[in-house]
Amino acid sequence: MPAQLLDGNALARQIRSELTTEVAEFIENNGVVPALAAVLVGGDPASQVYVRNKRRDCEEVGINSTLHRLPETTTQDELLNLIARLNRDDAIHGILVQLPLPPQIDSRAILEAVSPNKDVDAFHPENVGLVVQGQPRFLPCTPAAVQQILVRNNVSIAGQHVVVVGRSDIVGKPLAIMLAQRGPGADATVTLCHSRTPDLGAFTRQADILVAAIGKPKFITADMIRPGATVIDVGINRTDAGLVGDVDFEAILPVASRITPVPGGIGPLTRVMLLVNTLTAARQLEM
Ligand SMILES: Nc1nc(=O)c2c([nH]1)NC[C@@H]1CN(c3ccc(C(=O)N[C@@H](CCC(=O)O)C(=O)O)cc3)C=[N+]21
């Protein structure tokens, strides 16, 4: 039997419909519409697509979204000024500064300038620290998407061996910490592998749940999968053949028990987590 598809589009649709109700209730109780400000510097085509989809998602659930487009030549001070204005704006609950930023801008300084209370990406050091301590204000969107696709498909996590490949600050590192945390949707035994891990396959073949977050098309091959494993593909690689994940989907399909597709897997759910965090931010700021 081929692996079961873990359908991120369907789950994203379901969670958006739950959020539509919650947002309407929030508006009724508070007389305020949750609002997300996205900041896009320069014209990276992938970022344009992402921001466009995100705005459509906001509209669907009743969240206000504003887009601040700045030229590729924007200076660090200009961007810091915009962030300071958005931090002070009581009508804005969430702020997202789309990455990557142009080279003249120090990304770290920008992420630290976003008010931690409006930091719906959970990139600010205070929010990273709270996640590590198991007291999250916001969960980082892609790691939260991975956790939710497992939980909502009744894939057991507690006591399972999760092998995460990729140690980025945005995905691999926080995900490893979240799944090793005490409590529901977690309690996993986690191995965090990366580009300097020797004999990667020896680790991945031990995984009950394998998460690929490397950023290299079809990097994870069928021989690296334990038969019956659950495979979560976080990769979004734009190739001549279209969008391709970090796993060799076709070859792994007959080996795994469950697998996420690309597109239609973790990507749309990542966007939903941004909506969840924006509503959380609005609740925390308005109550
Ligand atoms: N501050 C910041 N926060 C981010 O969360 C962030 C970012 N910067 N910079 C770029 C990356 C990338 N990212 C994606 C999210 C969803 C899809 C997504 O929805 N993908 C669709 C396909 C979309 C398409 O067709 O291009 C899918 O997988 O089905 C893709 C990429 C968020 N990122």
Ligand SMILES: [Mg+2]
């Ligand atoms: Mg990503």
